[in-house]
Amino acid sequence: MSSVVTSPQIDRADICGVRVHRVSRSQALDRIETFLKEKGPHLVVTADSSGVVIAREDEQFRAIVRQADLVTPDSIGILWAARRSGCPMPERVSGVDLVVDLCGLAARSGYRVFFLGSAPGVAEEAARRLSSRFPGLIVAGCQDGYFKADEEPAVVERIRRAAPDILFVAMGIPKQEKWIARYQPVLQVPVAMGIGGSLDVHSGKVARAPRWAQKMCLEWAYRLLKNPRKIGKAMTLPRFALMVLRKKR
Numbered sequence: 001m002s003s004v005v006t007s008p009q010i011d012r013a014d015i016c017g018v019r020v021h022r023v024s025r026s027q028a029l030d031r032i033e034t035f036l037k038e039k040g041p042h043l044v045v046t047a048d049s050s051g052v053v054i055a056r057e058d059e060q061f062r063a064i065v066r067q068a069d070l071v072t073p074d075s076i077g078i079l080w081a082a083r084r085s086g087c088p089m090p091e092r093v094s095g096v097d098l099v100v101d102l103c104g105l106a107a108r109s110g111y112r113v114f115f116l117g118s119a120p121g122v123a124e125e126a127a128r129r130l131s132s133r134f135p136g137l138i139v140a141g142c143q144d145g146y147f148k149a150d151e152e153p154a155v156v157e158r159i160r161r162a163a164p165d166i167l168f169v170a171m172g173i174p175k176q177e178k179w180i181a182r183y184q185p186v187l188q189v190p191v192a193m194g195i196g197g198s199l200d201v202h203s204g205k206v207a208r209a210p211r212w213a214q215k216m217c218l219e220w221a222y223r224l225l226k227n228p229r230k231i232g233k234a235m236t237l238p239r240f241a242l243m244v245l246r247k248k249r
């Protein structure tokens, strides 16, 4: 990784083996802007409780997160665990919000963005809505996340030719981070970031929880009610809580 601009060290909370940076939303954005100026490939992970549980069981995913350049506190569970560990976080820094902040930055500074993932048509619709919110946003390309294995080389080549500065990958944890880790050596995108279901939200396919639910830390419950298939993810919450509570302070 190149070092034209040097990044200052940021405190990190150790959440059951996953080291999460102590950043606010604006600090995360500043940090990512530094990555964009440094060029060289960078990985940004937004860590939630399910990610920590997956990292415990999946060695490959754990290694990828360990090498990430920035790991943000994406969920209320992470904020709780960080507080218990003695390294409280200023606020949640979610993938959904970072997509907004980064598209704003990209539109202001001329960075090119590529949206990869979600069902066919979703990335295009999210790109259309974000472009009208941020005039001047350069969308280098869109690609759904349901291509076949034999189509993968063509997808990678399309992204490489599009030469984005920011690659958003919406395929869910841990698939998206593994995809990035596998192809970053070829792609060399300055900032690649897994964003889970963010394109579903930004396309309007899935409604974000109302503000009151977000404020009361009930966004996860709202999402579960709206999409009962998320039960698998919700089931990781008690496991996460047990892991945190068992950890000595």
Ligand code: UDP
Pocket: 117, 118, 119, 144, 145, 146, 170, 171, 172, 173, 175, 195, 196, 197, 198, 199, 200, 233
């Ligand atoms: N997805 C995809 N390809 C796949 C599996 C999932 O593009 O092979 C997309 C899916 O359509 C959804 C996103 O990945 O848009 C995962 O969303 P979810 O909210 O489940 O992710 P999380 O934030 O929970 O990791």
